[in-house]
Amino acid sequence: MIVVIAGVGLILAAILGWAVASGWLGGSSEPGATALASPSPPVSPTPPSEVPTGGSTATTVATPAPASRDGRPGPKASGEPALLYSEFGEIEDTLWLAPVAQLREPEALATVDHAPFWGISASLSPDGQQVAYVVLPPAVANPEVAASDQAEVWVQPARGGERRFLAQNADVSVAPIWSPDGDVLVFQSFDRRRNRLTLFRASLRDATVSVLSSIDDAIALPLAFSPESDWFYVAQTSEEGTELLAIDTADGSVETLTKVAGDIARGWRLSPDGLGIAFVSRISGREWGLHIASLVDGTVLRLESPAVPSGRELFSPVWHPQQPLLTVGTEPDDGGGVLNVPLSGQDGERLAGPDEGFDVPIAWAPNGDYLVVQQFSEYPVQRRPSLDVITSSGERQGLAPGMEVTFIGWLAGAE
Numbered sequence: 254m255i256v257v258i259a260g261v262g263l264i265l266a267a268i269l270g271w272a273v274a275s276g277w278l279g280g281s282s283e284p285g286a287t288a289l290a291s292p293s294p295p296v297s298p299t300p301p302s303e304v305p306t307g308g309s310t311a312t313t314v315a316t317p318a319p320a321s322r323d324g325r326p327g328p329k330a331s332g333e334p335a336l337l338y339s340e341f342g343e344i345e346d347t348l349w350l351a352p353v354a355q356l357r358e359p360e361a362l363a364t365v366d367h368a369p370f371w372g373i374s375a376s377l378s379p380d381g382q383q384v385a386y387v388v389l390p391p392a393v394a395n396p397e398v399a400a401s402d403q404a405e406v407w408v409q410p411a412r413g414g415e416r417r418f419l420a421q422n423a424d425v426s427v428a429p430i431w432s433p434d435g436d437v438l439v440f441q442s443f444d445r446r447r448n449r450l451t452l453f454r455a456s457l458r459d460a461t462v463s464v465l466s467s468i469d470d471a472i473a474l475p476l477a478f479s480p481e482s483d484w485f486y487v488a489q490t491s492e493e494g495t496e497l498l499a500i501d502t503a504d505g506s507v508e509t510l511t512k513v514a515g516d517i518a519r520g521w522r523l524s525p526d527g528l529g530i531a532f533v534s535r536i537s538g539r540e541w542g543l544h545i546a547s548l549v550d551g552t553v554l555r556l557e558s559p560a561v562p563s564g565r566e567l568f569s570p571v572w573h574p575q576q577p578l579l580t581v582g583t584e585p586d587d588g589g590g591v592l593n594v595p596l597s598g599q600d601g602e603r604l605a606g607p608d609e610g611f612d613v614p615i616a617w618a619p620n621g622d623y624l625v626v627q628q629f630s631e632y633p634v635q636r637r638p639s640l641d642v643i644t645s646s647g648e649r650q651g652l653a654p655g656m657e658v659t660f661i662g663w664l665a666g667a668e
Contacts, residue, residue: 605648
């Protein structure tokens with residue numbers, strides 16, 4: 254049963270959440286996916302909020318990459334945050350690190366060999382120290398079939414270093430999801446023959462892998478851990494709508510937290526305090542809503558604000574790390590920039606958009622000064638987006654223009 258409330262208590266909880274977690278590293282996944290601490294959705298010609306993100310351990314190779322694109326030494330650490338992203342290649346992907354002050358001079362951390370045309374899906378640990386990725390080995394037979402359950406899971410230091418193998422039999426399209434303490438990863442595997450989604454739990458401490466839960470005959474998307482890692486959340490879609498599920502990490506039992514009516518609910522993004530989750534949904538026809546679901550009691554608040562346009566598609570809500578607001582993308586009309594919507598329901602503001610098309614937010618930097626967006630050149634979407642970094646005042650700069658890149662996460666600045 255869906256409960257729509259006036260939202261005073263839930264709004265207060267959300268406001269407290271951003272204040273408590275001002276150091277949070279910014280969302281996933283919506284496209285991601287959805288590694289919610291820092292998303293790494295697969296590149297897709299559709300907006301990221303629409304993306305539903307074993308081989309031998311010796312078949313995949315990660316090697317040190319050149320220091321920078323032009324061979325010069327990579328950027329030095331500074332007090333400014335840095336972006337971690339991957340660049341897709343036909344047979345290998347490259348991990349890059351770029352301080353915001355030197356976006357055009359990134360440091361190459363590693364290259365990862367993969368099956369032709371099947372890039373990696375990666376996520377950043379909550380403390381920003383490690384990156385986990387799933388990769389389809391280069392020599393795998395029949396990649397189209399193997400992609401859903403024969404990828405490998407690897408972990409390596411976020412600023413470069415030796416990687417280590419963790420697990421296999423993963424789905425390459427969905428990035429691993431980190432526990433809040435960074436000790437556990439959850440990854441998915443999909444059995445096409447049985448139409449079964451299995452979630453595996455991999456421990457980084459002892460490298461053990463076990464089944465967390467299995468879901469049959471349903472379209473499901475893994476979302477995030479609870480703050481204490483005692484629950485794991487999943488969105489399951491059916492003809493009746495979308496169910497928000499909670500899996501007990503101790504015994505794998507499943508509870509339904511709430512049900513969301515309508516044919517589309519997407520863009521799930523965990524709040525900084527882990528007590529709520531934001532999403533957008535198509536309520537009916539052309540009516541879209543921006544919502545926050547409580548992970549404590551399952552109540553759902555529709556965030557009413559004059560800033561949210563009526564009758565236009567919404568995309569990818571992102572929590573601001575320093576202010577009580579959500580940033581959301583909208584179908585372009587009077588501007589293609591993202592909207593900042595206060596949790597109080599007051600009027601918001603639209604940031605300056607691109608010269609053509611529209612922006613979809615991905616993640617704010619930990620200091621709240623920079624926002625990564627996907628820029629789509631047209632609506633409805635027909636071409637792959639580019640990645641831009643914009644300031645809170647609307648100034649923008651392209652990230653690796655002309656390259657096929659995927660944002661992984663923000664790293665806090667280091668002196």
